[in-house]
Amino acid sequence: MQLGFLVDLHLCMGCKGCEIACKVENEVPLSTWRLRVKYVDVGTFPETKRTFTPLRCNHCENAPCERICPVSALHYLDNGIVNIDKDRCIGCAGCVMACPYGAIYIDPQTQTADKCTYCAHRVASSMMPACVVACPVQANIFGDLDDATSNISKYIMKNQGGVQVRKPEKGTNPHHFYVGGGNVSLNPLASHRPDGHSLFNKITTLPVGGHH
Amino acid sequence: MAAHEILAATNAVVTLDVAIPGTVWPWLVTVNMWAKSIGTGVIFMLFLLLKRYPDQVGQLRFPTIVVSIIFIHIFLLFTLADLHQPLRMWHIFFYPSGSSAITIGAWMATAFVGLLFLLAYLSFIKKDNAQFDKTLTWVVALAVPVTLYTAGLMSQCTARELWQMPTESAQMIFAALLAGSAFMILLGGNKLNDDAKKSLSNVLALSAFMSFLLYMAEYFFGPMKAEEIAAVLEYIKGDGPYTVMFWLGQWMAYLLPILFIVLSRTNKSESILRLAAIFALVGLWLVKHVWLTIPQLLPMS
Numbered sequence: 001m002q003l004g005f006l007v008d009l010h011l012c013m014g015c016k017g018c019e020i021a022c023k024v025e026n027e028v029p030l031s032t033w034r035l036r037v038k039y040v041d042v043g044t045f046p047e048t049k050r051t052f053t054p055l056r057c058n059h060c061e062n063a064p065c066e067r068i069c070p071v072s073a074l075h076y077l078d079n080g081i082v083n084i085d086k087d088r089c090i091g092c093a094g095c096v097m098a099c100p101y102g103a104i105y106i107d108p109q110t111q112t113a114d115k116c117t118y119c120a121h122r123v124a125s126s127m128m129p130a131c132v133v134a135c136p137v138q139a140n141i142f143g144d145l146d147d148a149t150s151n152i153s154k155y156i157m158k159n160q161g162g163v164q165v166r167k168p169e170k171g172t173n174p175h176h177f178y179v180g181g182g183n184v185s186l187n188p189l190a191s192h193r194p195d196g197h198s199l200f201n202k203i204t205t206l207p208v209g210g211h212h
Numbered sequence: 213m214a215a216h217e218i219l220a221a222t223n224a225v226v227t228l229d230v231a232i233p234g235t236v237w238p239w240l241v242t243v244n245m246w247a248k249s250i251g252t253g254v255i256f257m258l259f260l261l262l263k264r265y266p267d268q269v270g271q272l273r274f275p276t277i278v279v280s281i282i283f284i285h286i287f288l289l290f291t292l293a294d295l296h297q298p299l300r301m302w303h304i305f306f307y308p309s310g311s312s313a314i315t316i317g318a319w320m321a322t323a324f325v326g327l328l329f330l331l332a333y334l335s336f337i338k339k340d341n342a343q344f345d346k347t348l349t350w351v352v353a354l355a356v357p358v359t360l361y362t363a364g365l366m367s368q369c370t371a372r373e374l375w376q377m378p379t380e381s382a383q384m385i386f387a388a389l390l391a392g393s394a395f396m397i398l399l400g401g402n403k404l405n406d407d408a409k410k411s412l413s414n415v416l417a418l419s420a421f422m423s424f425l426l427y428m429a430e431y432f433f434g435p436m437k438a439e440e441i442a443a444v445l446e447y448i449k450g451d452g453p454y455t456v457m458f459w460l461g462q463w464m465a466y467l468l469p470i471l472f473i474v475l476s477r478t479n480k481s482e483s484i485l486r487l488a489a490i491f492a493l494v495g496l497w498l499v500k501h502v503w504l505t506i507p508q509l510l511p512m513s
Contacts, residue, residue, distance in 0.1 A: 033230055036229065036230055037228075038226065038228070038229040038513065039226070039227045039228035039229065040224050040225065040226050040227065041224070041225050041227045042222050042223065042224045042225075043222070043223060044223050050227070055513045064368065064369070064370035064371070066311075067311045067312065067368060068311075068312050068313070068314065068365070068368045068369070069309055069312060070303075070304050070308070070309055070312040070314035070315040070318065071300075071303040071304060071307045071308070071309060071315075072307055072309040088300075088303055088307055089297065089300075090295050090296075090297050090298075090300040090301060090303050090304065091295050091296025091297040091298075091300075092294070092295055092296075092314060093236045093237060093294075093296065094312070094314055094365070094368070094369075096233070096236045097236055097237060097369040097371060097372065097508075098368060098369045098370050098371055099370075099371055099512070100370050100371040100512060101371075101512060101513055102233070102371075102511070102512025102513040103513070105233065106236075106296055111296040111297055112296065112297060166513075170370050170371075172370065183222075184222055184224040188510075188511045188512060188513055189439055189440070189443050189510075190222070190224055191222075191224035191225055191226050192223075192224065192225045192226065193225075193226045193229075193232075193511055194225065194226075203231045204231055204232070205231055205232050205233065205234040206230065206231045206232070206233050206234060207234055208233055208234050208235070208236050209296050
């Protein structure tokens with residue numbers, strides 16, 4: 001079994017329900033996110049469009065974070081999830097530096113690395129991840145990539161030409177796919193990022209592990 | 213903000229997102245790398261001097277080992293200080309992961325410290341120079357991977373395209389040779405004759421030249437390889453936030469020391485040579501800090 005995620009960006013409407021569900025389910029502290037939705041505006045008035053891109057850990061098959069972790073705090077589960085053992089983490093932040101997707105952060109409460117685990121605790125109880133349950137338009141599709149009859153496999157087969165991953169050139173083989181994505185939604189270098197246009201207007205950089 | 217890839221036609225702007233994380237590996241890591249360069253570099257230089265000028269360097273055995281022990285401990289201390297859970301450092305030895313350069317480096321650095329104390333014992337208590345010199349060969353052999361492992365660690369940072377393994381490993385070795393020769397010039401003082409000082413200044417000038425060459429190659433040709441490198445190097449070009457520090461470092465670590473070494477030879481001035489050594493050591497910190505910081509400024513998502 002290899003669990004994976006697919007987000008149909010045609011369906012996502014940027015409600016951030018997944019973001020909130022994740023925060024609540026995993027008790028993610030203030031100023032940190034396991035999952036977030038990025039808004040990118042494209043075009044010039046009146047020809048404008050807004051894109052929404054949920055961003056989370058990609059649970060790579062060839063995960064740089066797992067490789068660089070000196071104490072195997074980041075490790076693979078049998079179902080392909082890249083999990084984290086916070087009791088073992090020494091907080092070296094090597095994983096934060098290695099992850100090409102910016103998906104790992106230092107938890108300011110525990111001072112250890114943390115990230116999306118595809119809600120491994122819920123999956124272990126045969127439940128869907130919290131973000132999947134919360135999505136009102138079923139834009140998040142979660143399932144077994146090894147099972148050709150699973151929803152995610154069917155979705156990938158149906159949209160073969162349009163299935164993308166973030167930064168494929170890194171060779172990480174993400175288990176997280178997007179349908180309907182474009183350069184501006186998946187490539188961070190393809191859009192302007194002016195100061196003051198973020199979730200926190202006056203805050204341009206977040207403290208690492210709560211330290212200023 | 214790097215914006216070279218943004219097409220005017222799309223005019224794409226991030227309008228809502230979380231702020232970019234601050235610098236994850238701060239100046240503590242710069243000190244770590246800088247101190248390690250000195251700690252292993254002086255060992256390389258002691259080995260070189262013992263081979264070429266055994267009569268001159270006898271008295272430098274113990275002081276050099278003390279310097280190495282001090283700087284390797286600064287390196288270890290700042291490594292520990294950078295951890296968010298420093299009290300769990302022991303996990304590296306009890307739950308090691310062989311795929312991580314951090315683990316390999318920690319094990320090697322520990323063995324290196326043990327050997328340094330053995331050398332200190334042989335020179336200060338046992339006063340056995342023959343045994344010291346024999347052991348030093350093994351310590352030099354271990355000093356090479358101890359110097360290089362940080363390059364391995366940086367190359368394992370898949371997110372930071374700027375840090376490529378062949379280049380970084382060369383930079384680490386040149387940094388150790390530069391720092392080691394500079395420190396030995398200061399440490400040796402009047403105990404070294406002109407030939408020995410000339411050898412050290414040759415190492416200093418050559419390692420400075422080669423390092424400068426590597427940085428300039430990256431500066432001019434790096435952007436042609438990958439858009440991420442081009443975006444990162446924007447921070448040290450034009451009015452980028454690290455342009456001044458980058459060039460200050462290049463001048464202080466590499467260009468001025470080369471110039472001072474030439475001047476010290478034409479004027480037969482030992483003071484100018486010492487100045488070259490001091491500039492090289494200070495400049496090396498700046499250079500390493502800029503190179504450590506700029507890839508961390510780029511948004512990853």
